[in-house]
Amino acid sequence: MIKKSYILFFVLVTFCITVGTNASAQVTSVEANIDSTELLIGSQTVLTFEWEQYPTQTVKAPIFSDTIVNFLEIVEKPTIDTTVVSDEVSKIDIKYVITSFEDTLIYIRPMPFVIDKDTIWSNPLSLKIIQPFRIDTENGDMADIKPIYNPPFDWKNFIKQTALVLLIIILLILLFILIKKYFIKRPKKEVVKITSPTMSAYDEAMNNLQDLEERKLWQNQKTKEYHTELTNILRIYIERVFDIHCMEMTSDEIFNSLSILRREQKESFTALKEVLTLADLVKFAKWTPQMGENEKSMKMAYHFIEETYPKDENTKEDSKETLEKDKK
Structure with a gap:
């Protein structure tokens, strides 16, 4: 009997704990x-x-x-x-x-x-x-809309803003001048030698070639200027010796004008063609020639002048007449 009472008590306690747990879980x-x-x-x-x-x-x-x-x-x-x-x-x-x-x-x-x-x-x-303020409910009159309030002109603020804008403009102008002066490289004008009437075409060309060599342009990374001046020396020489106005001509136009030279002095013509062709690549195609190519162009320029300059005035006149006939 006592044992059954203990069992019943244990069951009741377990039930109460379960119910309490479920209740607390809600x-x-x-x-x-x-x-x-x-x-x-x-x-x-x-x-x-x-x-x-x-x-x-x-x-x-x-x-x-x-x-x-x-x-x-x-x-x-x-x-x-x-x-x-x-x-x-x-x-x-x-x-x-x-x-x-x-x-x-x-x-x-x-x-x-x-x-x-x-x-x-x-x-x-x-x-x-x-409601933080009192509303007048006794006066039923509707108030008209007030006009737009325009505040007085603030001269102090206007002067500050204007001065700031002017300062920014001045700084931008100074910055543009500095960039243009120190950072933007201006394209150098091609140097065209002025022909001296008292000097022969041969002497003038030789002097200019020697001067160009001494200035060592391509050795100082001025390859484009070097080839530009080299071709200008040859163009002036051709213009004086062969009476061809070639300063504004393209290289191909010069070659066509010297067709007689191609037939009679093929080696000289080839030397001229190589010099002008390499110069065109350097100037227009941004070609970077090797050291040997720069030196070779100078040697071929000397060779062209040495081989094509008339030994006397009669030969010079004959060359001009032959070229005129060939053009016709």
């Missing part, structure tokens, strides 16, 4: 609170609903469109915060930013929260909306 309340019980008309405050729940529970909060109750408007979408209280319990907060534009006492009724199959109601709240 959401028992939803607490509603507001940051302030009084609010100036048009000001904002925060309305919060909070509760604790277990991971296995599902809680459905009420959905509001743009108002909580009459005259209490929602300013922005609610924020939901979840805080872990323990391994099995989480705290949920739903916060609404609210406002009102009515001078009245607003009653916030209990709100339903569906937890699994049960419904729990939040506690009620009240919020007093205060």
